[in-house]
Amino acid sequence: MARILTTRHCARVESAEAFLQAVRSSLIDPMLMHDMPRAVARIRQAIQAQEPILVYGDYDVDGTAATAILVRTLRKLGADPAWFIPSRFTDGYGLHTNIVQAAAEQGVKLLITVDTGITAVEAGEAAKALGVDLIVTDHHHISTVPDAVALVHPAYPRSMYSFHDLCGAGVVFKLAQALLGEFPEDLLDLVALATVADQVPLVGENRVLVKEGLKRLNSEPNLGLEALIAVAGLAEKRVTSTAAAFQLAPRINAVGRLAHAKRAVELFLTEDPQEALSIARELNVYNDRRKALQSQVEAEALAQIEAHPKWLGKKGWWWREAAGTRA
Ligand SMILES: [Mn+2]
Known part of the structure; x- marks a missing residue:
């Protein structure tokens, strides 16, 4: 434990305690x-x-x-x-x-x-x-x-x-x-x-805010987040930092990438459960579309590489290895 804490820059008893307990008073x-x-x-x-x-x-x-x-x-x-x-x-x-x-x-x-x-x-x-x-x-x-x-x-x-x-x-x-x-x-x-979505280091105050915020996210989130948790299929599960980063955040980013991110703010501000659910569903649709676009672009990129193996040059070993595992 001491070694792990030291690698997290908690070499002193006080900082180790603050890291482990992550209490509001800090x-x-x-x-x-x-x-x-x-x-x-x-x-x-x-x-x-x-x-x-x-x-x-x-x-x-x-x-x-x-x-x-x-x-x-x-x-x-x-x-x-x-x-x-x-x-x-x-x-x-x-x-x-x-x-x-x-x-x-x-x-x-x-x-x-x-x-x-x-x-x-x-x-x-x-x-x-x-x-x-x-x-x-x-x-x-x-x-x-x-x-x-x-x-x-x-x-x-x-x-x-x-x-x-x-x-x-x-x-x-x-x-x-x-x-x-x-x-x-x-x-x-x-x-x-x-x-968690902005990928700032989870130390110091960020650790406390995430720890306390996850409790809130799992007990009484605002109406918009409650709806988003439901459409992401997390209603019966515990929302962890991983779920927040990989299931909630992408749905919010998708609407900004394919339409307009103001919908996300509207979701976060709404006081109407019906509106919350309809925006959350909309975000889900954009996220599915985003995923489809992503695999389409990926497939096109792979096809281009396969058609032009010379593009990879001598450094293409990693690709050939990956292609081998794909085959
Ligand atoms: Mn930022």
Whole structure:
């Protein structure tokens, strides 16, 4: 056990204990994250003054879960935020100037990004010029950062926050906790799913969020996740981190790849069991289609290789071996 723990960088008794027990009390105060107090103050002000808020996310599991976490939190606090998920095909990844312009035209005063935005320098300039306040919450690599009201990021240089590997939904979960002033029990299912789907290391806070979130996912998940668990054939089974990563997450990603990921956010936000079931079924259909496309592309690729064995060159030994086992 000691050897295994050492290879997991738990060479000290305290860190080994934290890893093995993964208890809530080891979670870090959200207010220690970079710019968290500024973000909380500006969002509270917006809610108070009923300013139009836009939550801007991303089209993968992490980005859609993060969007739903923040929208649910803001609704709980009495706001009615708009939200937007870009299209993989027409908008592409990240926050772009045209989105900021459209938001400004619609009267948005506060734009909050989740799981994206930390490199959106031009969009930040546009926001400033148009009088839209920008709050970025993100976990991606930091290089040149936009000029924003707040840059909430777990790995911001010289910040006091000691755990750097949260996913985008993890960062927003922390923001939710700071805004609500309490631990957001009912958002644990979403943050756990996003954490395993985004493949961040399952150490530190991520371990606690996944451990607690899996309990929630198996006891009282939100209506959308409950429906998704049912259509994935997991209703009678325990939803493990493996099931979340390989059975739930692909269904959410499929809709973003073949149609539009906003359906996933609608699933995560719905309060109507009928709607939950119908969106979950729709996600299932996209997932089946995705699987069919994948095997079709795979078969085409294999046929091409077989037709052109020279493409493999001398390094093709692995292919010939694999072909042998396939035969
Ligand atoms: Mn992410």
